[in-house]
Every structure is written in C-alpha cells, then in structure tokens.
Amino acid sequence: MLLANADIDTSEALTERQKAVLDAALRLLVEEGDHLTMTAVAGRASCSKETLYKWFGDRDGLLTATVQWQASKVRVAQVDGKGLDLASLAASLERFASDWLKVISSDTSIALNRVAVGHAGSGKDNLGAVVLENGRFALAKRLKPVLEAGRHAGLLDFADAETAFRTFFGLVARDVQIRLLLGDRLELTEATIGGDAARATQQFLALYGAKPGRGL
Amino acid sequence: MLLANADIDTSEALTERQKAVLDAALRLLVEEGDHLTMTAVAGRASCSKETLYKWFGDRDGLLTATVQWQASKVRVAQVDGKGLDLASLAASLERFASDWLKVISSDTSIALNRVAVGHAGSGKDNLGAVVLENGRFALAKRLKPVLEAGRHAGLLDFADAETAFRTFFGLVARDVQIRLLLGDRLELTEATIGGDAARATQQFLALYGAKPGRGL
DNA sequence: GCCGAACCGTAACGTACGGTACGGCTCGCC
C-alpha cells in the first residue's frame, strides 16, 4: 500500500493567516501550475519568503501543504443509505457520480492532479499519494457502504465491493479525467454532467442490479 | 477540436542517428521524468548539445520530438472484423482491452503521460495533444469500426459509437491510469490484465449486446 | 591530399529561482 497516513486530518493547527497563504498558493497553482515560484507566492500572499520557509520548510513542503489544504476541502458529500429502495439507491449513486464529475472537472482539481502527477515518480514528495487518498480512495470509502447497503437490501448483487466500485468509477469517469489532464478542452456543463451521471448509474445497475438468477 | 494534425505520420525524415538520439532521450525520460537536462541527453546519446539544438530547436522541441517518436510506435494492433460472430467480436474487444491495459501500464507510457500532463496548461507546447491523439483517440479510431461492424452484424446495439466507445474505455481503464500516473504501485501481471480484459468485455457486451427488445 | 560540412566535447554565458540574511515595523507584554 502506497502512502503512510495522508488521510489523517490535515488541517493540523493551521492559523487563519496560514490558510490565507495556502489559498494564495492554491490560486497561483491553478493559474501557473508547477511554475509557481516562492517569490510569486510570497508576493501574492503578501508575506515574506522567510515566513514561507519558516512555516513550510521548503518548496516541496509548501506544495504539499497546499495540496493537503485543498484536498481536505473537496471530500464528496456523504450519502448514507437509510430506508433503501431502488429509487433512493439510484439517486445516491447518481449524486456520487455527479459530484465526482464536478470535482474532477474543476480547475482546482485539474491543477492539483497535474502537479501531483508531475511530481510522482521523482520520489521527492508524495503529492500523488495525498491526491489519491483524498480523491479516488476517499470516494471509495464513501461509496462502498452504500454499495454494501444496496447488497444487503437485496438491490445489488456483487461478490467484491472493490471490484464493483471500480466498475462504477470507470463508468462515471471514462476518459474524462485523463483528457482534461492532458489539456483537452472538454466542456462539461451542468446538463452533460447530469446526463452522464444518470447514464453511468443506469449502466451500473444494469450490471450489478440484483435480478433473480444472475451471474457476474 | 483540440490539436491540429498530430496524427500525421511523424517519422518525418528522421535519420537513424536522430532516432537513436531520441531513443536515448526517451530512456532518460522514463528514468528521470521531466528532470532530464539537455546535457544529460547529449551525454547519454553521445552527441553534442549543439547538435541537439540544431536538430530540435530547443528543449521543448526535443521533448516534443521524443514524445512523437515514441507515440508513433505504440499504436494498438489493428483488428479487423471479418466474418463476425459473437465469439470473434468478444475476442477482438478482449484483445483491444488487453493491449490497452498493457500500454497504459508500461513504464514508457506512464513517463510520457506524466510529462505531457505536467506540460499541459502551460500553453508552451502541445505534448498533451500529441499523447491524446496517439493514445485515446487512436484507440477510438481503431475500435469504432469494430463496434460498427458488430452493430451491422446485429451483435451490438447502440445509438452512438462514440458513447459506446467511451463506455468500453471506462470499463477497461477504470481507475488504473490515474492511479499509475499518481504513483500508486499497481501490479498488473499478465494474468490480471487478461482477467480485467475479459471482465470489461463481458460487461460491455452485457450493456450493449443486442438482445431482442433492449433500450438504452 | 585538400576542403568544407557535420558533428563531438567542452567551456562559457546569462538567468531564473531556491534558499538565506538582515533591517525595519507592529504589537502584545511587562
């Protein structure tokens, strides 16, 4: 398993001022990508470089703190499955799908993922792990209970929740994230996202919906 | 539509020596990611920096040439659908899925995509477009005729080939590519890839296989 | 055998940027 404990609450004693600085860094990250310089961050945040280095150690530390700071904010909404029937299950799934599509198509997410991908493999920091843990893995942690509840209520039929989740993930995200990361202009309007979420949900239910006498 | 014409044959008059240099650059790219320096490439390729600049203009030119050089090599195998029945269609799809998984999990593809993602949004070059065109879009171009053939043979039922393709793409790739790009250690053995390809194919056929009286 | 073109190896230049140092300001505290 990659990554030690990147999902522990990461707002570890950040002062308001520090959060403001990280917000500035984040904005700059969205605008300039990995090109941001310490000087630019200091300028944008109206703080001195000395402070930056005192608070965050070095450039990587600042980057990591920024990514964690944002990552801790983007958790997809919790949806719990009380009184589950097929309609509410479908609604929950659709909600997850829609939220997820909105997240991965947001400027912030794209910028963060770009930086994290760029840094992955250089071993220097673990931005990739942070992003992964707060993105894909956090989503799984939220969604799996819903799937389990659906199975328990006899609405879903699957052997392995992980596999089912990954299928759902694939049906929702398809080629969207990689295309956006690679710079493809993919206009995702509210409407398209809604349609895609509904389609993905229907397809998932077609594959995993419990129908008497069904394999796979 | 993003990207002008990155899929025109890109081996445009490259001498053997130049190809060798690009291969060296490619190896370095896999090893060091975007950290590669002109000096390092020159060293690895046993050529002078002057030559590098003469041939490729500048660093971005070298990077672009390297990416194009590799991209032009990784096309997934052509599969044409002659005498189509359900078994051969499934076999074709499975083959595509398997090939694609092998591609996106290869060191080279990961390195290339990382660099391209890192450069996307900086506007400076269009590595992202090149990778996209030779990856996801090339795959679509190869696969769609198969899907159309399947539909024509009454084996598949879909309204829009693009949508069907994207669903297949999602079922095959799921979270694999983004996890790999973000540095997750995801062991993809020959066996898992085979299994995933089969599963994705079965799921796709379950969704789009022509059965009398089926909507969606 | 001579010439020029292409290329190698290396040295040199300029700059951008990470990181550090320091003087001055503000402000809570005694």
Add this chain to the structure above:
DNA sequence: GGCGAGCCGTACCGTACGTTACGGTTCGGC
C-alpha cells in the same frame, strides 16, 4: 515606555540549467 517575538520587504548568494560559442576530429567529394 522598553522589549522581544513575529513578520514584511528586499537584497543577496549559490547553483542548476538552457543556450551559445568554439576548437578539434571525421569523412565524403573533388
């Protein structure tokens, strides 16, 4: 009112690297 901590602004340092320049070598053509 004095004092020290924390921070701002800025100047400064060192280095890595993109880019250029140049002397030396190889080699095909005459």
